[in-house]
Amino acid sequence: MMDSGWVLALSGCLVGAVIGYAARRSHFCTMAALERHWYAGDDRPLRAWALAAFTALIATQLLSAAGLVTIEKSFYLTEPLPLAGAIVGGLMFGVGMALVGTCGFGALVRLGGGNLRALVVLTGLGLAALAAQRGVTAHVRAALLDPLSIDLTRFGGQSAGTLLSRVTGLDIALPIALLVGAAGLWWVFKSASFRADRKRLIAGIVIGLCIAAGWVITSNYAALAYHPVQIEAGSFVMPVGETILQIITVTGELPDYGVGLVVGVFLGAAVSAFRSDDMRWEACDDARELSRHLLGAFMMGTGGVFALGCTIGQGVSAFSVMAISAPIVMISIAAGARMGLGMLVEGTPFSFIADWRAPKTLAKAQPAATKR
Numbered sequence: 001m002m003d004s005g006w007v008l009a010l011s012g013c014l015v016g017a018v019i020g021y022a023a024r025r026s027h028f029c030t031m032a033a034l035e036r037h038w039y040a041g042d043d044r045p046l047r048a049w050a051l052a053a054f055t056a057l058i059a060t061q062l063l064s065a066a067g068l069v070t071i072e073k074s075f076y077l078t079e080p081l082p083l084a085g086a087i088v089g090g091l092m093f094g095v096g097m098a099l100v101g102t103c104g105f106g107a108l109v110r111l112g113g114g115n116l117r118a119l120v121v122l123t124g125l126g127l128a129a130l131a132a133q134r135g136v137t138a139h140v141r142a143a144l145l146d147p148l149s150i151d152l153t154r155f156g157g158q159s160a161g162t163l164l165s166r167v168t169g170l171d172i173a174l175p176i177a178l179l180v181g182a183a184g185l186w187w188v189f190k191s192a193s194f195r196a197d198r199k200r201l202i203a204g205i206v207i208g209l210c211i212a213a214g215w216v217i218t219s220n221y222a223a224l225a226y227h228p229v230q231i232e233a234g235s236f237v238m239p240v241g242e243t244i245l246q247i248i249t250v251t252g253e254l255p256d257y258g259v260g261l262v263v264g265v266f267l268g269a270a271v272s273a274f275r276s277d278d279m280r281w282e283a284c285d286d287a288r289e290l291s292r293h294l295l296g297a298f299m300m301g302t303g304g305v306f307a308l309g310c311t312i313g314q315g316v317s318a319f320s321v322m323a324i325s326a327p328i329v330m331i332s333i334a335a336g337a338r339m340g341l342g343m344l345v346e347g348t349p350f351s352f353i354a355d356w357r358a359p360k361t362l363a364k365a366q367p368a369a370t371k372r
Helices: 006-024 030-041 044-065 082-102 104-111 116-134 136-148 162-168 173-189 198-224 239-246 257-275 287-306 313-320 325-346 358-363
Strands: none
Touching: 006 104, 006 198, 006 257, 006 313, 030 044, 030 082, 030 104, 030 325, 044 198, 044 313, 044 358, 082 136, 082 287, 104 257, 104 287, 116 136, 116 239, 116 287, 116 358, 136 287, 198 257, 198 313, 239 257, 239 287, 239 313, 313 325
16 A cells, blocks of 8 residues: 555645644735734734744654654755755745735635635746746746755754754754744743644644654655655645646656645535535736736746745755755745735835834724735
8 A cells, every 4th residue: 555656645645634624714825914013013824834844843753753854865854955046946935925826725715715816826836836946937946046046055054953963962842842842832822812822833743743744644655665755844835836747747647645645635625615605706906916926936936946945845845854955045035925915005025124013004004915
């Protein structure tokens, strides 16, 4: 049974369905979380996202210590570190996310409720990701960004735990992960309003555990399979492009875990939307909105490949294996998103330099998570 490639795809579909259902039910969205934090003073969605990341970190590191996952083979820890790609790609992804109003993961969740704008975004994102990985924009990446990568092999690799262990001479990877996770959970749960928000609280824990489950599934399948298997947990950039390829052509390869995850998130979100009577067709209002979504999709697909991940791929999956690229990419994505929102809401991408927090007048005039 383990020799069948369908096991990976079906496992990914099952895990993805759980993630999609939880995300749709709780309105889990990175872009909405940032927007509400900056413009509405509501940090509950941001705490839900952080809860997912810290839950994934603790669960993954404990599973690794127990020998149940082989995270050292994750491509997030593969040399060299694409430092320029992490920064440039993160900024591109963040701006694109602001133009669209969500990321690739959020677009899948929205598509489950009948949002055709999300279908436009996913199509553009997937095609842009394929181009950046193996097409025309891949030449730009190879010529300008890849030469600026940094090889950290002599320092122990890209894992923060390994680097700190090398510096101290002690194996402190697990204690550091647990300390960071505990500090993060303390920040998350110190908010009384978040503790009372059961939907977001449960969603954060469930999504974090599902990411950890991805590491377990792919690690164990790789150990038993007779062919190379990518160790992964959850990302929504290249898997979207690979899903498009699986739909439109015979690739000669069965769908992998990432493709199954993409399909599962859509199905889980659709079930949640149906049960909540929240399904309705939505489309772009005019050509201007369509062009903005296409541009945002291109920037997310291209930037996501340059940065080796998205808000879930780097922000949760890479963070769970303590990849040092995770904070670099996420800071870049947040900066890009703030610049994009500045362009859309305040007329300048650099408004945050004068005042990082939006003026109160804007918070009142601009509702969070507006339709884009």
